[in-house]
Amino acid sequence: MPGHRTTGFCASAAALALCVMLAGCSGSGETAGGGKVVLRYTWWGNPDRAARTEQAVALFEKQHPNVDVTTSFSGYDAYKQKLATQAAGGDAPDVMQLDYRQIDQYASGGVLLDLAQQKSVLRTSEIDQGLLATGRVDDIQYAIPQGRGTETVVHDVTTWKKSGVPLPGESWTWSQWADAMRALAKKTGRPGATDPGQSEDAFEVWLRGRGKSLYTEDGGLGFTAGDLTRWWTFTDKLRREGAVSPAEQTTQLDGSVENTPLGRGKATADTNWDAPSSGYLALVPSGVALAPMPSGEDGTPGQYFKPSMFLGVSANTGHPKEAAQLVDFMINDREAAKILGAGRGIPVNETIRDEIGPELKDFDKTIADFQASLDGKLKDPPQAPPSGDNALQTTFQRDYDQVSYARMSPREAAENYVTEAKAELRS
Amino acid sequence: MTTTAIPPEAKHAPATAPKRRPKREREGAAWVFLSPWVLGATVLTLLPMAVSLYLSFTDYDLFNPPQWVGLRNYTQMFTEDPRYWRSVLTTLTYVVIAVPLQLALALVVALALKGMKRGKGFYRSAFYAPSLLGASMSIALVWRAVFNDGGTVDNLLGTGGWVNKPGFSLLAVALLTVWQFGAPMVIFLAGLQQIPAELYEAAAVDGAGKWRQFLSVTVPMLSPVLFFNLVLQTIQAFQVFTPAFAVSGGKGGPADSTLVYTMYLYDRGFVASHMGYASAMAWVLLVVIGVVTAVLFRTSRSWVFYASEGDR
Numbered sequence: 001m002p003g004h005r006t007t008g009f010c011a012s013a014a015a016l017a018l019c020v021m022l023a024g025c026s027g028s029g030e031t032a033g034g035g036k037v038v039l040r041y042t043w044w045g046n047p048d049r050a051a052r053t054e055q056a057v058a059l060f061e062k063q064h065p066n067v068d069v070t071t072s073f074s075g076y077d078a079y080k081q082k083l084a085t086q087a088a089g090g091d092a093p094d095v096m097q098l099d100y101r102q103i104d105q106y107a108s109g110g111v112l113l114d115l116a117q118q119k120s121v122l123r124t125s126e127i128d129q130g131l132l133a134t135g136r137v138d139d140i141q142y143a144i145p146q147g148r149g150t151e152t153v154v155h156d157v158t159t160w161k162k163s164g165v166p167l168p169g170e171s172w173t174w175s176q177w178a179d180a181m182r183a184l185a186k187k188t189g190r191p192g193a194t195d196p197g198q199s200e201d202a203f204e205v206w207l208r209g210r211g212k213s214l215y216t217e218d219g220g221l222g223f224t225a226g227d228l229t230r231w232w233t234f235t236d237k238l239r240r241e242g243a244v245s246p247a248e249q250t251t252q253l254d255g256s257v258e259n260t261p262l263g264r265g266k267a268t269a270d271t272n273w274d275a276p277s278s279g280y281l282a283l284v285p286s287g288v289a290l291a292p293m294p295s296g297e298d299g300t301p302g303q304y305f306k307p308s309m310f311l312g313v314s315a316n317t318g319h320p321k322e323a324a325q326l327v328d329f330m331i332n333d334r335e336a337a338k339i340l341g342a343g344r345g346i347p348v349n350e351t352i353r354d355e356i357g358p359e360l361k362d363f364d365k366t367i368a369d370f371q372a373s374l375d376g377k378l379k380d381p382p383q384a385p386p387s388g389d390n391a392l393q394t395t396f397q398r399d400y401d402q403v404s405y406a407r408m409s410p411r412e413a414a415e416n417y418v419t420e421a422k423a424e425l426r427s
Numbered sequence: 428m429t430t431t432a433i434p435p436e437a438k439h440a441p442a443t444a445p446k447r448r449p450k451r452e453r454e455g456a457a458w459v460f461l462s463p464w465v466l467g468a469t470v471l472t473l474l475p476m477a478v479s480l481y482l483s484f485t486d487y488d489l490f491n492p493p494q495w496v497g498l499r500n501y502t503q504m505f506t507e508d509p510r511y512w513r514s515v516l517t518t519l520t521y522v523v524i525a526v527p528l529q530l531a532l533a534l535v536v537a538l539a540l541k542g543m544k545r546g547k548g549f550y551r552s553a554f555y556a557p558s559l560l561g562a563s564m565s566i567a568l569v570w571r572a573v574f575n576d577g578g579t580v581d582n583l584l585g586t587g588g589w590v591n592k593p594g595f596s597l598l599a600v601a602l603l604t605v606w607q608f609g610a611p612m613v614i615f616l617a618g619l620q621q622i623p624a625e626l627y628e629a630a631a632v633d634g635a636g637k638w639r640q641f642l643s644v645t646v647p648m649l650s651p652v653l654f655f656n657l658v659l660q661t662i663q664a665f666q667v668f669t670p671a672f673a674v675s676g677g678k679g680g681p682a683d684s685t686l687v688y689t690m691y692l693y694d695r696g697f698v699a700s701h702m703g704y705a706s707a708m709a710w711v712l713l714v715v716i717g718v719v720t721a722v723l724f725r726t727s728r729s730w731v732f733y734a735s736e737g738d739r
Binding site for chain 1: 488489490491575576591592593676677678680681682683694697698699700702
């Protein structure tokens, strides 16, 4: 009977459509076949961090047989964009690594869970209160800092020694740094370092060395077009002299160590954060060393200790308890800390830091020693950057492209940037 | 439209004439079979389009609820945003470079393959393969590696990396599209095979050489196919994204030289979190593509020759 057939089709078609919709809609909170809780954990980083993280996660799964953690990672730029899209769609991963620059936006957008709700499984008593506060917005603990990091001049120490140029000492100024880069370029026949003009982070260090800051306390711009012109004139001159990387190399930077001139064997030094600098070891087999960032001409230090990254839990997670357990494990577990080392910065749990500190090996020890050499010498970190800053990092690099390709003068580009930044911070 | 818009429930309505009943039932069945498509089109196409149109009149940062701003996104785009106009110019340049090059290459290869006696299938597949692979990110990344400094082209020609030179990067992006000429080629090939051999024989008898035959027989007879390819490839070129994204590492660089329209749209939406602005850009693109297509159709009257109206 045709009628019967139609009803049958109707039912199966409806069922099919429903299945498709359900499959599409089920976000976090899913459980695996065996009744296991499935957590999604995402982060950015390099292959070195990936290996350590996988190992730590395996240990967590062993301790919590009812939980299955699926991880994914990518480079910083790609991660930032993907996470923003996921978060906007209400599909943020259960546990996510966050940057200082993301906390404000994500917290105010309702993406993050109030971690105080999970106090019973997530301990924060052994974290320095000042550091812990960096994960707070409006007095709510949205994220836990995972490590302490600082910027560094990371360099191919063998090549540097061979060139006969004196190695960087305990401290140096920007003009001493520039002279060293010129000397290196002369002796090695290739740029001394990555052109720091493209890096908002390097600019911040330079700016702080002159007693200024990127942002004012009320979230406005803390510097003028004149300041930025001076910085870009300085780096532009070095690039023209061949002391730092040419535009063709600088434009390839995407936040991964693999695409830096140092990582590609085309320069002797780079400016980077200390934790990801471990990634250079695989690319510069003769070894890299860490030197402090240059200070202002009067010796004012520009670099600072920054919470290197945070862990946050999605407000939409179906398993807040298990997610908090994973965060607790990554931050407070002794065994996990041993595996993770200093790959995400020096541990924030003070007991663990004291215990693990002397046991740190290889590059982790290098990072720990480097940070210890700066302890007590640096100024306080700035407050968390305002929301609009997220887009401005890219704008900074793009506007400097115009300078390094000689399409704009440093002044034109600086004025461009300040206009764009003001518009971005207002909206 | 009115007959197809009858909802499935209509079959339960009392039939006016008993004779029409079976037809109505068949219509109901058709709706059941169509339902996945209708559902898909509504949920995945019409609804998002409506939302995007709404968002284009708002300020939306992905995190906080959209704020109605009226036409501000549109006025900002046209009057206050130099990068917007830069991206428009870049896209137009790209269309003007890529489309003619791609169609010319597709036609040349199709002509060569048409006369071929052996191995036609192999070459046809070989030339078509890039079009199958081309949309994928991996090929675009290979392209970036090839044209990068220290890459294959650099080593062979000593050009330096094209993707890192603002003057050449857009060309590198266009070449990736041109290389994927397989789809228009296959359509040209089909068109060429439709041209009756007698026309060539008659032309030869009249003393026309190969070149004359091409101009007087092939081009007019092929013009509908040429027109079809032109419209299709132009529409696609306006929406170019993947090659520009991959070749520039997602930034539209160096120095904004590969910042095509969709790249800037992506940058506004996903990097700078201005979804409202990005939506407005998308709607402007839709309108522009509509206008360009309409213009192409208008001009086609003077050069496209349809055999059926040949005696007009």
